[in-house]
Amino acid sequence: MPPTPTLILASASPRRRELLARLGVTPLRIAAADIDETPQPAELPRPHAARLARSKALALSAMAAAEAAHVLAGDTVVAVGRRILPKAEDPDTATACLRLLSGRRHRVFTAIALLAPDGTLRERISETQLRFKPLTEGEIAAYVASGEWQGKAGGYAIQGSAEALVAWMAGSHSGVIGLPLFETRALLKAAGFPLG
Template identity: 70%
Template sequence: MTASPQEPRLVLASASPRRRELIGRLGLTPAAIMAADIDETPNAGEVPRAYARRMAREKALAIHAEGTHVLAGDTVVACGRRILPKAEDEATARACLALLSGRRHRVLSAIALKSPDESLRERLSETVVRFKPLSRQEIDSYILGGEWDGKAGGYAIQGSAEGLIVSISGSHSGVVGLPLFETRALLKAAGFAIG
């Protein structure tokens, strides 16, 4: 009787509860959750797509857990070539929402999967999101709710901001923080049993 191959072990390199919830939708529970502590400052002249990919790679490579696969992701909100910050205060969130008001922007969600042999597989999801023109009252109301705190571009699509979005073309889960189609493909290629 031959022993069945052991299911690969997965470490999620993120403290984000949203990423934990999303990976659960694929029927997976990480063996461990370890947030990567890296410098997230964009390089001079770095464009959003390259920045998102670099952040996902660096987060995956920063986690050392022998014999495991490490999944890391990074979500970037971009307006043209401009990388919008994670809103850490009301003023930043307000400035982001004012910039996004009535226009389209891109959300780039990069993922990187580091195998036990340290090789990397990578994917990138690009989604176009368009906000309605936002009144000052709508921005004030959204700020008051606090959903913007720590979110790239100053909003969380999975909350009340979804009611301000006219259209989305691409991956909803990618805007939340983990593009499930791309993540599923990477994990299946690495030997994870996903239906």
């Protein structure tokens, strides 16, 4: 019987770690990959998310080989049409994102990449469509004051109070949080992880 594979999670996100635990998987190590996440000229949201997830996994390829472990990496992109929204690092950016998202449909792409110790790369992507209710300036200000948006793509975290602002959603809730469980389970099972 082959040994149970081990996993390096290429993310410092506690949300990704919590979601991975729902599949019964505990990473051997957490090792965030430091890559340039700047979109390339004319790069569209879906390929941008896929490229970043792949780059994060490949950045840890030496560690994967040395530890005979798989590397799981992911990246989440929020988009309005062809426009990729930034990760909000300040209140002004968060406010601008929320004003843009108010009352309109947007998409969240979360790409995942699983790199095996032998260099085999498996990839999946989830796409979720969401629509926020029309937001008042007071609602935007209250959400920005909460601080939940810090470091979040598109300036919001659906696992927090922003979920109450979502009028409609089609797709993966866990994907919007940052790790689509259906796609992640499929990749891990294909790689030999015993997930039942």
